[in-house]
Amino acid sequence: MWEPMIVNDYKLLFFMKTNSIQKYSDNELHLLIQKKNKTAFTLLYEYYGSMIYGLAMHALKSKELADEIVELTFIKVWDSIHLFKLQKKTFCMWLVGLFIATAQDYLESKNIEFVFKNLGFPSFTFEIIGEKAC
Numbered sequence: 001m002w003e004p005m006i007v008n009d010y011k012l013l014f015f016m017k018t019n020s021i022q023k024y025s026d027n028e029l030h031l032l033i034q035k036k037n038k039t040a041f042t043l044l045y046e047y048y049g050s051m052i053y054g055l056a057m058h059a060l061k062s063k064e065l066a067d068e069i070v071e072l073t074f075i076k077v078w079d080s081i082h083l084f085k086l087q088k089k090t091f092c093m094w095l096v097g098l099f100i101a102t103a104q105d106y107l108e109s110k111n112i113e114f115v116f117k118n119l120g121f122p123s124f125t126f127e128i129i130g131e132k133a134c
Contacts, residue, residue, distance in 0.1 A: 007083070008018050024043060024108070025038065026086070026092070027086055027091075028040075029043060029047075029091070030081065030086060030091060031085055033048065033077070033078070033081045034081050041077075041078060042061065043065070043107065044077070045074060046052055046112055048095055049074070049094065050097050051092075052070055052073060052074075052083070052095060052096070053066060053070050055122075056069055056070050058100065059125045059126050060103065060125075060126050060128070061125075061128075062128070065103075065106075065107075067100055067118035068102045068106065069099070069106050072102050072106060073095070073098055073099045073102045073120065076098055076102055077098065080098075096122065100116075100124070103126060103127075104116065107126065107128075111130040111131055111132040112130070112131060112132070113127060113128075113130055113131065113132045114126045114127060114128050114129060115127040115129065119124060
């Protein structure tokens with residue numbers, strides 16, 4: 001059962017695990033998700049969710065921040081899949097870039113001062129300095 005919910009002004013989509021044996025290419029998933037295919041989105045999350053979460057934990061060093069930002073990243077994937085252009089970069093690279101942009105936006109929206117450090121891609125981190133003074 002697909003159940004969209006609104007929580008803290010975010011549209012959250014909860015999906016069942018598919019246990020699907022069928023594999024799709026990134027291009028196939030991209031096209032299906034553009035058509036708002038929820039099963040394809042679930043498969044995308046199964047393929048890339050752990051990787052993005054691992055990057056988030058490494059870069060943010062906070063479970064709470066990682067949980068929130070990974071969720072927001074995948075909401076952005078759902079909402080902005082039409083912006084992805086396969087010819088320009090791989091889906092994985094687009095997803096990592098979307099995660100970085102989402103993390104920066106989130107930290108700024110919470111008035112959290114940070115320094116983004118690119119340690120030679122794919123290694124990067126967000127050094128959290130503290131709350132910004134008003």
